[in-house]
Amino acid sequence: MKQLSGACIIGQSGGPSSVINASVLGCVEAALKSPLITKVYGAAHGITGVLDDKLYDLTQEDPAELALLRYTPSSALGSCRYKLKDFLVDDTDYKRILEIFKKYNVRYFFYNGGNDSMDTCSKISSYMAQNGYECNIIGIPKTIDNDLWGTDHCPGYGSAAKYVATTCMELSRDYLVYQDPSIMVIEIMGRNAGWLTAAASLAKKFGMGPDLVYLPEVPFDMASFMEDVAELHKKQGDVMIAVSEGIRDAGGSYISSYFTDTANEKDAFGHSQMGGLAANLANFIKNKLGVKVRGIEFSSIQRCASHVASATDIEEAYMAGKAAFEAAASGISDKMVAFKRAEGPLYKCETVLVDLADTANKEKMVPREWINEKGNGVLPAFAEYALPLIQGETEQPKEGGLPRFAQLKRIVAR
């Protein structure tokens, strides 16, 4: 463990969240105060900013504007979905990263993202170690999907969950206003893990919300689904349904691929492109039952709805960024900041460190025992887990009745 003096870089990667900038702020404010740090850089669009030698000099930002990052959604430094190759196969990118690190005397590198970002972080960490370049590298977790391994939960999840539950409550008031029975299908993000879709069930706890909830953790069967819907429709008329975009059948095929071929379009990490499932399922139900069905997709809205962010999530995201810096400054490297929930009835959360290699490319699923037997609902254990994460209201500043987001100068270092 070595205390190094030099510059630091922080980068953001993967899909944005409402609080990913709060983590950057936590890290940057700590770095700006530290006597070890000569310069604080933000990588433009994650690791591609390092490769392109495009670093923002955050030392030149107005601290008051930086402070607004706490309430500004989506990656303020820009994001990427760039996948580094294995350096034993092709080390071109790594050589370039080392070159840039040397150019700016970078001794601290922070990467703020999800599974894939921790993979990037871990690879860079190994390469630097193997090449004898001293640099402390810490991952800062972020994902609305909440699927990072090794942490109780992820910054970004609580705010997205609060949006999902709040909007489901509002929509449940909306779709019920007419006398004629009505069915609503809501599509929620989550390719493999159903954490965010499960949050729809919190609405029901406090009023009205989805009657049926389908997560990717349980194989989805169209015939059973239609039975569930038809049975409830017969019993109560109106039915509200929440489905994860990533529901798959027993053979592993995405249900969305039944209707379109967009699920076969892949991104750089080989992930399928989702969307359109709600509209297609709505149409399917309408044709079967001859009832009014509306499909609603929360789409990107759910990952940037900072106006309804969870205060708990904002503070924990900040705390994660700060903890990352403190760990690195104390000489620790090759770790990801994780959250540990204290035992006992009162919610309390502290940061711990886990090995980067252990978190990279692993996904944490909703435990099967938190899902009901039929696989169409979520059990109370989930609410116990999730409710503390959505507590508290944001104090997002407003201007002219609208959010006042950070306006960074983003001066590129030369």
Added chain:
Amino acid sequence: MKQLSGACIIGQSGGPSSVINASVLGCVEAALKSPLITKVYGAAHGITGVLDDKLYDLTQEDPAELALLRYTPSSALGSCRYKLKDFLVDDTDYKRILEIFKKYNVRYFFYNGGNDSMDTCSKISSYMAQNGYECNIIGIPKTIDNDLWGTDHCPGYGSAAKYVATTCMELSRDYLVYQDPSIMVIEIMGRNAGWLTAAASLAKKFGMGPDLVYLPEVPFDMASFMEDVAELHKKQGDVMIAVSEGIRDAGGSYISSYFTDTANEKDAFGHSQMGGLAANLANFIKNKLGVKVRGIEFSSIQRCASHVASATDIEEAYMAGKAAFEAAASGISDKMVAFKRAEGPLYKCETVLVDLADTANKEKMVPREWINEKGNGVLPAFAEYALPLIQGETEQPKEGGLPRFAQLKRIVAR
């Protein structure tokens, strides 16, 4: 003008809004205090509740729960889209309404809704007058579409506009995070009038927002649209586009009907069913330009997002309901409450009364001179008009981190 003693009924009709219940509350609280009023009823699902003899006895509600109506979205009494026939053609429904009015000694009738609701209100008023039944009838405006004639603006619009502008600001932060150019198409409600879609332009005023805005007021041409998009894409890469669901070509055909036949499905008032336009336009652009395009439909969310309601809108909605009761109690009938904006630089709004017959079935459009010449953007006059309406944040009470909505007992009167 007669001061009548008896019961009052309030009903809600048409598509809900975030503040339609605030209007009910304004009316009901005034009625509960009035010595003229023997009973306060809420019609279940608008006029159909009167026809079905299903009236909620609001006198039996807990005043604290009623007070929560100020922050509870969507028609708490239920809504309908029932169209009354002309009573000269078929007076069956009117006879039934009169029967129910007599049964409960109803001397005050308030109807809270949009164009079609004012039509209903006006017809009932005429019928009662022609049949010598003394009853004061007042319409309370409500529509997120803001298209009611005779009023500066409508309760419900400010909150929906605040949601639209806020979400466009958040989405503009989201879709820009990647380096690759990206195009976003946002579909906003508004069948004939573009008021709500125009609100998307407020986002740009305070940060980032749609570059192109298309309202139904200007004929839409697919070729010019693609030219606008391609040109901006070439110039700046990312392009954000807001379209009204109701955009039509010069021949009057809905653009949504180019892609599907849902636009040909009509509701009880002969209105086309919209939706799916964003996804279809996104696909169209993607095929033409070969760029990543995301289509987002705000769908029902925009009309019930009470967590981001405008405080100005909430208070004005309450004021409209209260003014309706006060007018009726002072002996006035056959009017709709309208808003008049004071002259001068400071925003001030007061209620006035307009003839029901003058407002029924008329629609107020965005003035052509507030739209740019090319018909792909909104001019500053619109922001001057709309900004005061979105000011102030809701004080919606929360429970467990989620909205605490009114839970009415809804005891049916017998």
